[in-house]
Amino acid sequence: MISNTLQSVASDNNAGVHPRILQAMADANQADAIAYGDDPWTKALAAQFQALLGPDCRSFPVFLGTAANVLCLQAMTQPWEAVICAPSAHINRDECGAAEAVAGRKLLTTAPNPQGHGKIFPRDIEPLLGSRGFVHQVQPRVVSITQSTELGVCYSLDELRDLADFCKQHDLLLHMDGARLPNACAALGCSLKEMTADVGLDALTLGGTKNGMMFGEAVVVFRDDLAAALPFLRKQGMQLVSKMRYLSAQLLELYGTELWLENARHANAMAAMLAGRVAGVPGLEFVHPVQTNALFVRAPRPLLARLREEFFFYFWDDGASDRPVARWMTSWSTSQEAVQRFVYRLEAALQG
Amino acid sequence: MISNTLQSVASDNNAGVHPRILQAMADANQADAIAYGDDPWTKALAAQFQALLGPDCRSFPVFLGTAANVLCLQAMTQPWEAVICAPSAHINRDECGAAEAVAGRKLLTTAPNPQGHGKIFPRDIEPLLGSRGFVHQVQPRVVSITQSTELGVCYSLDELRDLADFCKQHDLLLHMDGARLPNACAALGCSLKEMTADVGLDALTLGGTKNGMMFGEAVVVFRDDLAAALPFLRKQGMQLVSKMRYLSAQLLELYGTELWLENARHANAMAAMLAGRVAGVPGLEFVHPVQTNALFVRAPRPLLARLREEFFFYFWDDGASDRPVARWMTSWSTSQEAVQRFVYRLEAALQG
Amino acid sequence: MISNTLQSVASDNNAGVHPRILQAMADANQADAIAYGDDPWTKALAAQFQALLGPDCRSFPVFLGTAANVLCLQAMTQPWEAVICAPSAHINRDECGAAEAVAGRKLLTTAPNPQGHGKIFPRDIEPLLGSRGFVHQVQPRVVSITQSTELGVCYSLDELRDLADFCKQHDLLLHMDGARLPNACAALGCSLKEMTADVGLDALTLGGTKNGMMFGEAVVVFRDDLAAALPFLRKQGMQLVSKMRYLSAQLLELYGTELWLENARHANAMAAMLAGRVAGVPGLEFVHPVQTNALFVRAPRPLLARLREEFFFYFWDDGASDRPVARWMTSWSTSQEAVQRFVYRLEAALQG
Amino acid sequence: MISNTLQSVASDNNAGVHPRILQAMADANQADAIAYGDDPWTKALAAQFQALLGPDCRSFPVFLGTAANVLCLQAMTQPWEAVICAPSAHINRDECGAAEAVAGRKLLTTAPNPQGHGKIFPRDIEPLLGSRGFVHQVQPRVVSITQSTELGVCYSLDELRDLADFCKQHDLLLHMDGARLPNACAALGCSLKEMTADVGLDALTLGGTKNGMMFGEAVVVFRDDLAAALPFLRKQGMQLVSKMRYLSAQLLELYGTELWLENARHANAMAAMLAGRVAGVPGLEFVHPVQTNALFVRAPRPLLARLREEFFFYFWDDGASDRPVARWMTSWSTSQEAVQRFVYRLEAALQG
Structure with missing residues (x-):
């Protein structure tokens, strides 16, 4: 299998x-x-x-x-x-x-x-x-x-x-x-x-x-x-x-x-949880308000590169900027543990 | 459910x-x-x-x-x-x-x-x-x-x-x-x-x-x-x-x-079984050879109408003929019992 | 020019x-x-x-x-x-x-x-x-x-x-x-x-x-x-x-x-004149009635080939038949003289 | 006619x-x-x-x-x-x-x-x-x-x-x-x-x-x-x-x-002539350089309206501005006299 x-x-x-x-x-x-x-x-x-x-x-x-x-x-x-x-x-x-x-x-x-x-x-x-x-x-x-x-x-x-x-x-x-x-x-x-x-x-x-x-x-x-x-x-x-x-x-x-609503609420909640943790991180910047299940975050390229070794995500602008924008998106299946692992990895990446 | x-x-x-x-x-x-x-x-x-x-x-x-x-x-x-x-x-x-x-x-x-x-x-x-x-x-x-x-x-x-x-x-x-x-x-x-x-x-x-x-x-x-x-x-x-x-x-x-082959073989076999039973029925006529999983059978309209009360199928020509053509098709899921029920119902319909 | x-x-x-x-x-x-x-x-x-x-x-x-x-x-x-x-x-x-x-x-x-x-x-x-x-x-x-x-x-x-x-x-x-x-x-x-x-x-x-x-x-x-x-x-x-x-x-x-009608009448008349002359020719056969300004004529291929040396026209079927069909079409500008020249050339071609 | x-x-x-x-x-x-x-x-x-x-x-x-x-x-x-x-x-x-x-x-x-x-x-x-x-x-x-x-x-x-x-x-x-x-x-x-x-x-x-x-x-x-x-x-x-x-x-x-060139040169020359006359008019403004045969001129709406009573042309923006842009275009057939008439009419319109 x-x-x-x-x-x-x-x-x-x-x-x-x-x-x-x-x-x-x-x-x-x-x-x-x-x-x-x-x-x-x-x-x-x-x-x-x-x-x-x-x-x-x-x-x-x-x-x-x-x-x-x-x-x-x-x-x-x-x-x-x-x-x-x-x-x-x-x-x-x-x-x-x-x-x-x-x-x-x-x-x-x-x-x-x-x-x-x-x-x-x-x-x-x-x-x-x-x-x-x-x-x-x-x-x-x-x-x-x-x-x-x-x-x-x-x-x-x-x-x-x-x-x-x-x-x-x-x-x-x-x-x-x-x-x-x-x-x-x-x-x-x-x-x-x-x-x-x-x-x-x-x-x-x-x-x-x-x-x-x-x-x-x-x-x-x-x-x-x-x-x-x-x-x-x-x-x-x-x-x-x-x-x-x-x-x-x-x-x-x-x-x-009500499954449609439960799933959407959960995805939004996980995004809010992640946004809350990211908000305090120096050097990271939200380029759009976080209202639903997506975060668009501008961050230093090396930081994002290190994060991507563990978590797959897309860059949202394709230029050669030093500080590109990443899209992080949650879903019905995102667990609190996954958010915590992501934040943990982010913090580790921040420390080099 | x-x-x-x-x-x-x-x-x-x-x-x-x-x-x-x-x-x-x-x-x-x-x-x-x-x-x-x-x-x-x-x-x-x-x-x-x-x-x-x-x-x-x-x-x-x-x-x-x-x-x-x-x-x-x-x-x-x-x-x-x-x-x-x-x-x-x-x-x-x-x-x-x-x-x-x-x-x-x-x-x-x-x-x-x-x-x-x-x-x-x-x-x-x-x-x-x-x-x-x-x-x-x-x-x-x-x-x-x-x-x-x-x-x-x-x-x-x-x-x-x-x-x-x-x-x-x-x-x-x-x-x-x-x-x-x-x-x-x-x-x-x-x-x-x-x-x-x-x-x-x-x-x-x-x-x-x-x-x-x-x-x-x-x-x-x-x-x-x-x-x-x-x-x-x-x-x-x-x-x-x-x-x-x-x-x-x-x-x-x-x-x-080999599932593709097993499924296809089964569907063909069920069609052959059905064709064998239909072949002997007076008034029914194959309009195409039965080589795979489809039978095209010309039959009196009242007979087909009675059959359709129990088994869903399509008429293949749309005219007003007394003897239209029906398509009967088998699949991987057609059981021998289903073929037998169909034939039984056909025989009953034949007897009015 | x-x-x-x-x-x-x-x-x-x-x-x-x-x-x-x-x-x-x-x-x-x-x-x-x-x-x-x-x-x-x-x-x-x-x-x-x-x-x-x-x-x-x-x-x-x-x-x-x-x-x-x-x-x-x-x-x-x-x-x-x-x-x-x-x-x-x-x-x-x-x-x-x-x-x-x-x-x-x-x-x-x-x-x-x-x-x-x-x-x-x-x-x-x-x-x-x-x-x-x-x-x-x-x-x-x-x-x-x-x-x-x-x-x-x-x-x-x-x-x-x-x-x-x-x-x-x-x-x-x-x-x-x-x-x-x-x-x-x-x-x-x-x-x-x-x-x-x-x-x-x-x-x-x-x-x-x-x-x-x-x-x-x-x-x-x-x-x-x-x-x-x-x-x-x-x-x-x-x-x-x-x-x-x-x-x-x-x-x-x-x-x-009334120019639309005069032009069309003339074209039709020239086709009729041509058809009248062609009708008597042995070996030529109309494949459609001549009602307007087009003649579809089946004829021996060598004859048509000789005709085409002088008058341009299309073959209407594309096979390799010995007797293909030619389309001859008249227009508002076709003159009686042109029809006569065409017929003359046709007759000459017939005689080899 | x-x-x-x-x-x-x-x-x-x-x-x-x-x-x-x-x-x-x-x-x-x-x-x-x-x-x-x-x-x-x-x-x-x-x-x-x-x-x-x-x-x-x-x-x-x-x-x-x-x-x-x-x-x-x-x-x-x-x-x-x-x-x-x-x-x-x-x-x-x-x-x-x-x-x-x-x-x-x-x-x-x-x-x-x-x-x-x-x-x-x-x-x-x-x-x-x-x-x-x-x-x-x-x-x-x-x-x-x-x-x-x-x-x-x-x-x-x-x-x-x-x-x-x-x-x-x-x-x-x-x-x-x-x-x-x-x-x-x-x-x-x-x-x-x-x-x-x-x-x-x-x-x-x-x-x-x-x-x-x-x-x-x-x-x-x-x-x-x-x-x-x-x-x-x-x-x-x-x-x-x-x-x-x-x-x-x-x-x-x-x-x-060389007709393509003569015609184009003439059209351009007439546009240049017109531009030269328009350039000195207060209240009129070119919105694009006049290099070929088109003038795009911003002007007071009432002025343009009076001009249009005699000369047909298009407004190039469709808003409700007080000073819309008109496109004036010359061609191979524009005569010096036509340019002069247009300028004359423009001057008359300016004076109300």
């Missing part, structure tokens, strides 16, 4: 699968089931999402977050319509051009705003609306935000409502990349519905993998036209899961119980 | 997951692992495929077969190059236009040939090569075949070699959709390598889901240019699995042992 | 530009004009098309026929919707996969029907509608026909009405590739409106280049949703002409007078 | 066609010619471009500049490769997302640099190269520059050589959008070859329409792989002109004589 002893603070997708999720998958392994979603688990999941997020939502489980984002944005736009997002957005930076290559859509990035920590606001969007009706330029149609952002920071409910109002006033649709929405809910003490349907979202990419699942996310839409398009886009976009029951069973365990 | 009592002969993807596969997934659930394939399971899998299929192959696990096909064909062609396939090919009929919409490629279907049972031969391909160099028409570049075919029939080794030779002579690449390649190997008593690398394939979609896995297939390529393109196409094509270890662990259990 | 003495019966696009068209272009060469269609010629053209084809039509001049077809079909379909056409359709055979590569759409070709001479009928379309609502297969949405067909044959008004009725009954849209619609109107003695708006077309590609223009065709649509999409699709599809007045002036001269 | 009395300083594409170009088109209107480029004019043009730009170049006339850019960039990149350009680049701002929708490519824009006036430099490109080899991000492959820029400013030969050297060192290809390259050559006193082949360009979009032609540009490539791809991409990209002789004859008149 392959053994694996990596210690990672690189990403919540380096974590394993939560035991209750694994059990739910095993429990679904009984008899035959019709493929492609016509099974009892997927039906129960659809009902559960409506219970959680409102009776008007429709849910479409897919394999992964990039696909959830791209297919959702494709459904929300015509070919000449564009998606406004932050430069740091996953769809812009980390999906290898899928929005452009698979969906054929142009992304319009807002001006860089270091104080935004990955968030965008109506004042960032407004300058991008000048092309309306001008046939030579793409037509802005969707605003896509990430909650919590790629930099670990949360939009407040008020900020979300302002964005939704602005979108309505300007005939824009609002999409949320919620790969880490549970972490934001845990941080702000909000329900999933308060953060999505209640503020007036049009569509949501709801995360699973980063919060204890093995694979899978859900596209959740609040408009009939999107609900009509997504079954075909999902199949054509190579995201219609054959043995869907094993994906739906995971989502059902996560979102049919 | 959701209970599920469906009896299905509809598809090998209605089956559950083989217990050894499920165990392999659970065994992989230990500690952290770097995401996106930089983990010990995926590395072991790459080595295992080279052991099985030759040191020059490179393997790329993906979520599902449609993606394996589309990304592979995209890598094999320029935008103006076309893929020749049978009208019944999965890429042509059952992927909702993904080859055209996602990869932008035109498929050129061979002339219908009812005697081919989904197979195509050099004589079918030749008439499609007339456009070479003519800028107004797409340029044939790839021949894509399915082994075993969508109609359950196998190419012999000689037929494969003839195709590969023809392709080499005509500057064409050869791709095999091997979603059910294990069933063909089991039927013909060939190894995977004899059926692929040894005949001169350029690229292979190797099935997992239909043969006992939960999800996942592998693109296997035998050319350096394809190996260089696929890492990026896989990511951009929304098929780079985050927690890859759980996919690689499945493929490793299946193809690192 | 470059001199050019080619004699061609290859295509109506080998002809030059009609002197009245050239004059209209020169007349438009006055002062400044706003680019991209906001000029008096384009406005007059829009009004003229409404006078000709009905007040509900909207017209969009583009550079060439391939683009007119592809952009029109893109506007008429969602990504998962397909276009039904004959195998011989220009969009399927002669546009180098543009429908698939640029628009991402799958074409569903009807079964080969040698008696159709490029026409398709409801009975050809019906078998392709079985996939409705089945998410694994593209959804038929448009029927695209060519009038006159690529093989020179015309749909009758009754045949067009039958198709339009069938489409309405089956929730399909009807598109006509009218690159040679003037020739069909001339042949049947119908107006443009009788052949298009009156039968219930949804969209039309209306030819110009093959009927005496220098470049340019018009997309004409009869639905508001198509009219809303086309300005953006035309720009994005790289077909928004900068100095549009020179295209609109051509179309205005052609369709604002 | 439609009459047209617009006075425009809006764009060089509002001008008519140079009489020598129109004559060349009329001269080409003789006898038959094989379509799609197999004609004597196109062959002579290919030779002429090789004489002008070096024997290794290959030329592909197309209808318009958007297509020249998009097809060229598509040929230069794999689907996962990206094009680096300035935010103000035509491909980014003014092609309605064609690069993304038609070619499927992502553009990476350099950081805004008001001092660049549309130019980019190695220091702007360097920060975008960090993703090399990282499968989650698009791979930079092409740098696309505009000469002269959309803001009327020229790269010096040294700046071009620096860019080309940088590209070679970093395994990047260099593309020039030369829609107004003649204006840059006229401004700097360089030949076309010095500005393109000699600095090490890989591919060039060479303008025609803005410099006195009716329609058409040329893609010129200096690499064999691009030359092999472009015939098919041009056809598939809906840019293969049917009656090509009329496009080639225009390009031959323009680039086979």
Whole structure:
């Protein structure tokens, strides 16, 4: 049997699968089931999402977050319509051009705003609306935000409502990349519905993998036209899961119980614990507030190099700076002991 | 807990997951692992495929077969190059236009040939090569075949070699959709390598889901240019699995042992058993030879309707014929008892 | 000055530009004009098309026929919707996969029907509608026909009405590739409106280049949703002409007078004259009826080879047959003398 | 006959066609010619471009500049490769997302640099190269520059050589959008070859329409792989002109004589004359240096409004500023009298 002893603070997708999720998958392994979603688990999941997020939502489980984002944005736009997002957005930076290559859509990035920590606001969007009706330029149609952002920071409910109002006033649709929405809910003490349907979202990419699942996310839409398009886009976009029951069973365990919240709370708590220990260390500097499960820490390169001998993590800027930024991320599976080992190793590294 | 009592002969993807596969997934659930394939399971899998299929192959696990096909064909062609396939090919009929919409490629279907049972031969391909160099028409570049075919029939080794030779002579690449390649190997008593690398394939979609896995297939390529393109196409094509270890662990259990062959042999044997019982029934007629795990049976509509009250299956033609064609398919999980129940129910239905 | 003495019966696009068209272009060469269609010629053209084809039509001049077809079909379909056409359709055979590569759409070709001479009928379309609502297969949405067909044959008004009725009954849209619609109107003695708006077309590609223009065709649509999409699709599809007045002036001269009809009548008459002379020649055989400006003639290869020493034309099948098929095509510019020279040369060739 | 009395300083594409170009088109209107480029004019043009730009170049006339850019960039990149350009680049701002929708490519824009006036430099490109080899991000492959820029400013030969050297060192290809390259050559006193082949360009979009032609540009490539791809991409990209002789004859008149240079010199001279008169006007401010045929002038809104009653032009920023920026552009056809009328009207407007 392959053994694996990596210690990672690189990403919540380096974590394993939560035991209750694994059990739910095993429990679904009984008899035959019709493929492609016509099974009892997927039906129960659809009902559960409506219970959680409102009776008007429709849910479409897919394999992964990039696909959830791209297919959702494709459904929300015509070919000449564009998606406004932050430069740091996953769809812009980390999906290898899928929005452009698979969906054929142009992304319009807002001006860089270091104080935004990955968030965008109506004042960032407004300058991008000048092309309306001008046939030579793409037509802005969707605003896509990430909650919590790629930099670990949360939009407040008020900020979300302002964005939704602005979108309505300007005939824009609002999409949320919620790969880490549970972490934001845990941080702000909000329900999933308060953060999505209640503020007036049009569509949501709801995360699973980063919060204890093995694979899978859900596209959740609040408009009939999107609900009509997504079954075909999902199949054509190579995201219609054959043995869907094993994906739906995971989502059902996560979102049919409070597991989504418990996992996210735990990850956030471990990040807070780590942040508390790091805060006092001379020479280390947080470049973004620690609100969820990510720490972005600027530190001397030799220190980070020594740390990386034991704990895997990513450098977040790729320059040759003496003091690069590291991302340290916790997950549902991060233990207090792991945080302590990390801090211990950090302290040892500090002493040379 | 959701209970599920469906009896299905509809598809090998209605089956559950083989217990050894499920165990392999659970065994992989230990500690952290770097995401996106930089983990010990995926590395072991790459080595295992080279052991099985030759040191020059490179393997790329993906979520599902449609993606394996589309990304592979995209890598094999320029935008103006076309893929020749049978009208019944999965890429042509059952992927909702993904080859055209996602990869932008035109498929050129061979002339219908009812005697081919989904197979195509050099004589079918030749008439499609007339456009070479003519800028107004797409340029044939790839021949894509399915082994075993969508109609359950196998190419012999000689037929494969003839195709590969023809392709080499005509500057064409050869791709095999091997979603059910294990069933063909089991039927013909060939190894995977004899059926692929040894005949001169350029690229292979190797099935997992239909043969006992939960999800996942592998693109296997035998050319350096394809190996260089696929890492990026896989990511951009929304098929780079985050927690890859759980996919690689499945493929490793299946193809690192003889499980792939045992499962396929069992499915074929159950189909043969069922075919033996059906063969004697008056009014039922096989429309394709039963060589692997699929039966295509023409029968009176009322009979099929009664059968479907108990066993789920698909009608394979959609007309209003009095005697439609049903597809009955077995899998690794089909038991002798299930075949007997099915036959018993069939006999009861025959008697009204 | 470059001199050019080619004699061609290859295509109506080998002809030059009609002197009245050239004059209209020169007349438009006055002062400044706003680019991209906001000029008096384009406005007059829009009004003229409404006078000709009905007040509900909207017209969009583009550079060439391939683009007119592809952009029109893109506007008429969602990504998962397909276009039904004959195998011989220009969009399927002669546009180098543009429908698939640029628009991402799958074409569903009807079964080969040698008696159709490029026409398709409801009975050809019906078998392709079985996939409705089945998410694994593209959804038929448009029927695209060519009038006159690529093989020179015309749909009758009754045949067009039958198709339009069938489409309405089956929730399909009807598109006509009218690159040679003037020739069909001339042949049947119908107006443009009788052949298009009156039968219930949804969209039309209306030819110009093959009927005496220098470049340019018009997309004409009869639905508001198509009219809303086309300005953006035309720009994005790289077909928004900068100095549009020179295209609109051509179309205005052609369709604002009876020039379109005179040119087409002349081309048809020259084809009829040629056909009359060819009909009596032993060893020559028409493979399609001569109804418009094209002759498809099967003849001994050596004879055709000798003819081609003097007159340029295409072989229409690419095999190695002893008796291949040649296409001979007349145009607005074909003179009686040219026909006589061709016939004379043919007779000489016959005598060895 | 439609009459047209617009006075425009809006764009060089509002001008008519140079009489020598129109004559060349009329001269080409003789006898038959094989379509799609197999004609004597196109062959002579290919030779002429090789004489002008070096024997290794290959030329592909197309209808318009958007297509020249998009097809060229598509040929230069794999689907996962990206094009680096300035935010103000035509491909980014003014092609309605064609690069993304038609070619499927992502553009990476350099950081805004008001001092660049549309130019980019190695220091702007360097920060975008960090993703090399990282499968989650698009791979930079092409740098696309505009000469002269959309803001009327020229790269010096040294700046071009620096860019080309940088590209070679970093395994990047260099593309020039030369829609107004003649204006840059006229401004700097360089030949076309010095500005393109000699600095090490890989591919060039060479303008025609803005410099006195009716329609058409040329893609010129200096690499064999691009030359092999472009015939098919041009056809598939809906840019293969049917009656090509009329496009080639225009390009031959323009680039086979010094007309390209005379027209560009004249346009530049008229812009300089206008700039000289504007320079002394209080309250008006140039926002970019006037090096070619464009003036970008910030002025009080009421003044611009009065001017626009007589002369058509565009506002270049779309905000609600009291002092917006207008673009005034001259062309081959701008007369000294027109400049004087414009200045006279400006002076009158200044006095209220």
